[in-house]
Amino acid sequence: MKVVVLTGAGISAESGVPTFRDSDGLWEGHDVMEVASPEGFDADPHLVQTFYDLRRAHLDKVEPNAAHLALGRLEQALGDDLVIVTQNVDDLHERGGASRVLHMHGELRSALCLSCAQRFGWDTTLADNPRCPGCDRKALRPDIVWFGEIPYHMDEILFALSEADVFCSIGTSAQVYPAAAFVEWAAQRGARTVELNLERTGASESFDESRQGRAGDLVPVWVD
Ligand code: BV8
Numbered sequence: 001m002k003v004v005v006l007t008g009a010g011i012s013a014e015s016g017v018p019t020f021r022d023s024d025g026l027w028e029g030h031d032v033m034e035v036a037s038p039e040g041f042d043a044d045p046h047l048v049q050t051f052y053d054l055r056r057a058h059l060d061k062v063e064p065n066a067a068h069l070a071l072g073r074l075e076q077a078l079g080d081d082l083v084i085v086t087q088n089v090d091d092l093h094e095r096g097g098a099s100r101v102l103h104m105h106g107e108l109r110s111a112l113c114l115s116c117a118q119r120f121g122w123d124t125t126l127a128d129n130p131r132c133p134g135c136d137r138k139a140l141r142p143d144i145v146w147f148g149e150i151p152y153h154m155d156e157i158l159f160a161l162s163e164a165d166v167f168c169s170i171g172t173s174a175q176v177y178p179a180a181a182f183v184e185w186a187a188q189r190g191a192r193t194v195e196l197n198l199e200r201t202g203a204s205e206s207f208d209e210s211r212q213g214r215a216g217d218l219v220p221v222w223v224d
Pocket of ligand 1: 007008009010011013014019020021022036087088089105144145146147148149150151154170171172173174175176177178196197198199201213214215216
């Protein structure tokens with residue numbers, strides 16, 4: 001049985017990673033386009049670098065929760081028949097035991113060089129404008145997919161969705177595309193679709209089954 005799981009910020013909420021659109025969310029106090037778009041980066045790179053530096057530093061203070069660990073167990077059981085696609089840029093799936101995770105919106109612990117296009121594991125800050133380890137130019141940006149940019153791994157994701165028997169969406173408000181369209185793409189190809197989220201979303205009607213609750217409670221039950 002082939003399973004595709006899509007996760008969003010809600011799966012990391014119980015680990016202490018703020019979501020985007022909940023009341024105390026990341027976007028609060030920020031104009032999204034100021035901190036998560038190429039235009040925002042061009043206008044004020046220091047603001048954007050600092051926004052991601054703070055989130056990168058926070059990763060050292062949080063741990064994977066029961067939902068991440070359950071998906072790690074699911075990968076043990078299903079192997080290559082499980083594809084985890086995440087909109088999240090944290091590393092909690094990996095620290096929860098999953099080894100093959102498609103980060104379609106990039107990763108906090110990666111930096112991308114605008115000059116030589118190389119990527120580097122990155123654990124410190126970028127706002128101090130460090131030189132690229134590859135080309136020595138001061139041209140590093142967060143390796144994050146911003147609004148208007150093309151998500152990563154789309155070919156792999158579309159192929160996995162075309163083969164999926166089950167599609168499960170966990171902890172996402174289904175407001176950002178193309179991720180929000182995955183349920184339709186999976187359903188068109190006959191997959192059974194399940195939504196696990198704290199509250200109903202605009203996409204809930206599109207799922208065969210929509211369960212409300214905390215990911216830390218729902219995901220272990222769904223997995224086991
Ligand atoms: C694209 C950066 C083309 C990473 C993010 C005009 C111009 C250009 C594009 C567009 C346009 N108009 C529309 C678009 C498309 C645009 C888009 O969708 N805009 C929206 C706002 C309408 N999309 C894009 O630009 C994308 N690129 O379209 O390129 C293309 C497409 C396909 C193929 C080729 C080309 C790029 C989108 C990526 C943007 N980057 N952020 C970062 O900073 O982290 S988006 C941002 O939102 C995050 O990545 C996040 O992952 C994503 C989705 O948010 P969620 O994860 O769902 O989080 P949210 O807070 O919203 O919801 C949390 C949910 O959890 C809630 O429902 C809550 O109830 C629940 N919850 C809370 N606690 C718990 C819980 N659930 C369970 N348990 C709990 N404990």
